[in-house]
Amino acid sequence: MPPTMVFPLPGASVDLAQSDHQQVRIVNMNRRLSGDYQCEVSADAPLFHTDIRSAPLTVVDPPFRAPRLLVSRLSYARNDLLQANCSVDEAYPAPNITWTIDGHKIAETISWQSPEQDFKERGAFSQLEVSIVESLQYRGGQAGYAGHTGDGEHFAHRTESEPDKRGILRYTLSVPVSGQFALGCVATIYDVYARGSEQAHIREDSPRPASVTGEDSSGNIFSDECA
Numbered sequence: 001m002p003p004t005m006v007f008p009l010p011g012a013s014v015d016l017a018q019s020d021h022q023q024v025r026i027v028n029m030n031r032r033l034s035g036d037y038q039c040e041v042s043a044d045a046p047l048f049h050t051d052i053r054s055a056p057l058t059v060v061d062p063p064f065r066a067p068r069l070l071v072s073r074l075s076y077a078r079n080d081l082l083q084a085n086c087s088v089d090e091a092y093p094a095p096n097i098t099w100t101i102d103g104h105k106i107a108e109t110i111s112w113q114s115p116e117q118d119f120k121e122r123g124a125f126s127q128l129e130v131s132i133v134e135s136l137q138y139r140g141g142q143a144g145y146a147g148h149t150g151d152g153e154h155f156a157h158r159t160e161s162e163p164d165k166r167g168i169l170r171y172t173l174s175v176p177v178s179g180q181f182a183l184g185c186v187a188t189i190y191d192v193y194a195r196g197s198e199q200a201h202i203r204e205d206s207p208r209p210a211s212v213t214g215e216d217s218s219g220n221i222f223s224d225e226c227a
Helices: none
Strands: 035-042 050-057 068-071 081-091 096-101 104-109 122-133 168-174 180-189 193-196 200-204 210-215 221-226
Touching: 068 180, 068 200, 081 096, 081 180, 096 122, 096 168, 104 122, 104 168, 122 180
Parallel strands: 122 168
Antiparallel strands: 035 050, 068 081, 081 122, 096 104, 096 180, 180 193, 180 200, 210 221
């Protein structure tokens, strides 16, 4: 007696109402309580056999704001190169950044993690260059972009799966049938946090009509416009 004893630990509290002989509920945790957690079971006298199991636990401290996406421009001409930046506020551990087109994953930046548990908050940043080409081979029946990334068949192939020396990811996209697409980025920490940026809706430049002049068979000068 008592059947349950709680030992004080700075930064955490045990919720006895939600704890029993099979589980312990800990509340008000902070990231410095990340580490290996152990459960020990001991037999009675005289042998006191003991067995211990452990598992790692990371306390996530997420960023306050959604990722911020900046795109060089919101319109394109064929064979253009678009540049985009995605930045995420400091968090623990540092978030990973996933790039999407129309909600489908196309590239990912994995944030560096310190080999030692220093509990420091770190931000995340990723750069992407999208090459928009005239056409790639379309798959039959697919009303989208050509090729596939492994997650779907609606996208052009990615030319480089790893960042270049400047840390920039590259992706090649054939012109969508609709002429427009939505670019976005998502910050994730393990499977407990995911938040996306506002999507940038990018449209193809409208063709500008060109004026054509000439003479008809009777010698009259005419003017016409063609796209």
